[in-house]
Amino acid sequence: MLSESEIHAIDHEVSLVPHKKAAVIEALKVVQQHHGWVSDEKLEEVAAYLDMSPAEVDSVATFYNLIFRKPVGRHVILLCDSISCYVMGYKKLYEALHEHLHIKFGETTPDGRFTLLPNACLGCCDHAPALMVGEDLYRDVQVQDLENILAQYK
Incomplete structure (x- = not known):
């Protein structure tokens, strides 16, 4: 589950764009800031929260080279x-x-x-x-x- 602080930060990003889905990159950044990378589980949670399919979110995450889809160093x-x-x-x-x-x-x-x-x-x-x-x-x-x-x- 997305944490309360992740949800709060994602909600803030959603409030800045005209459509919920437009906040997907920022939502992924929020998750990454909290965990260091975006796991499959967290990607699915972001997808559900933004009313998107996991495939849609994954296509953004894998296109954007600063979203890390596997663990990275400090x-x-x-x-x-x-x-x-x-x-x-x-x-x-x-x-x-x-x-x-x-x-x-x-x-x-x-x-x-x-x-x-x-x-x-x-x-x-x-x-x-x-x-x-x-x-x-x-x-x-x-x-x-x-x-x-x-x-x-x-």
Whole structure:
């Protein structure tokens, strides 16, 4: 069952749009904020609450790359792999992250601290390469910056 606080937050999002179904992304974000990801069970609960089919909600959840459909680490690292970031050093950043964390894209460190995911664009083409850790955006990132960046998320 959706918790009382989840329902309250979803109701607020529903109040901001003309149709209940239009709040589906925000409802999924609410669930994710409470649980870290959106399980099949929670997806079905959101679907029932918004008078949608689970398939409709799942199609939104799987399209929107910031809705996590499997458990992730406490800190999700989004590494931009746009052409600008690629040209400006994305590959070196990926290799350094892989070497430091011992994980590949889609994997989580054994301690559950970090999950590494690619991201098509972080909107920082003029400050490439870029990455995000949770809500924190880092621009003009160099390999030597990674250790200090990651140390902030212990």
